[in-house]
Amino acid sequence: GQQLNQSPQSMFIQEGEDVSMNCTSSSIFNTWLWYKQEPGEGPVLLIALYKAGELTSNGRLTAQFGITRKDSFLNISASIPSDVGIYFCAGQLRHDMRFGAGTRLTVKP
């Protein structure tokens, strides 16, 4: 089945720094999504991308749907302590959604 490779696995950054993470796949998807999970909670949708090449922002977050439909990146600018959590990418083809293994982000004040 489709496998998503998400990197990096973890990041330790200083407050105020920018963050970049990405996902690649050997298969194409119609939709790319980025979720954030905090301890004790379920994944919360951050950004959804529906068209190849689409670049979408949500506050300090920016994500792009790769033109080949096989990859996506998420950038977080000027990180703050509450950005801490696990970020998951997900590729969706109709109802079928596959997740990356997650990027664990730690932000030091």
Add this chain to the structure above:
Amino acid sequence: EAGVTQFPSHSVIEKGQTVTLRCDPISGHDNLYWYRRVMGKEIKFLLHFVKESKQDESGMPNNRFLAERTGGTYSTLKVQPAELEDSGVYFCASSHFRLAGGIGQETQYFGPGTRLLVL
């Protein structure tokens, strides 16, 4: 609008016992999904309901897992008998299909998960 809810939030059971997890989707969402995340791994699909019908159960690990969605509302996932490798976080998600700007969109909203530990 209430989100997806799951019960219980945590469950600790012994190997061989039975556990039933419950998911209440967002009202009006026809699609309901079950996922599982084992420690440190990716979130993996288990199965998908459309209303009360199983659309895709290709991710169910084996026949110890039984999912139902009575009347197309809430869903249950029963594990019987539980094994050590069943430990993990079980997520439920729901969605509905909509058209926006000519593009079909189906965004899945996740519940908080049930943390299952089998000893």
